[in-house]
Amino acid sequence: IAGITQAPTSQILAAGRRMTLRCTQDMRHNAMYWYRQDLGLGLRLIHYSNTAGTTGKGEVPDGYSVSRANTDDFPLTLASAVPSQTSAYFCASGGGSSTDTQYFGPGTRLTVL
């Protein structure tokens, strides 16, 4: 693989179900991020990780959790999905320096019914 990948590409999920969105990068970037993008709104940060083993909360963390067991993987889990979590989810990675450019994965389109 090259760059940053996400899976699945899209998903329709029943409310109340648990779902994990996967994100993997092979650029050896220290920092990784999860955003959601909704029509008419800017990208909003859900959670981030500055380095393997550490995570932090972004602007809209409620209902989501993350883990960073290694450099490459940064999964996002919805413990009990709700319709308001219907969105496009983008994972990004960056070198780890505060001003480093963030590079985005192709996204996961999630619909919660």
Add this chain to the structure above:
Amino acid sequence: GQNIDQPTEMTATEGAIVQINCTYQTSGFNGLFWYQQHAGEAPTFLSYNVLDGLEEKGRFSSFLSRSKGYSYLLLKELQMKDSASYLCAVLDSNYQLIWGAGTKLIIKP
């Protein structure tokens, strides 16, 4: 609160020049990014400005005035493939990116 303002939509003609403005009010400033996002795709990096002035990169240029809280992205010799959304984002005092809602650019032949 923190705020990034961009026009929602702009229309331009193939071969022409278009300027997309971005104004910001954030808690601190550590740089401003422009990204391009085609419909249904991921944002891709275009430019980064941290000092005042104009940065030119091929057909695209980005300008920053920190005292005015203002940036613009200038696209020259527009091509149909430039039809996309353009996202402005500011790195705040906590080094978190604050994103504008994006400007949808429509190019007409």
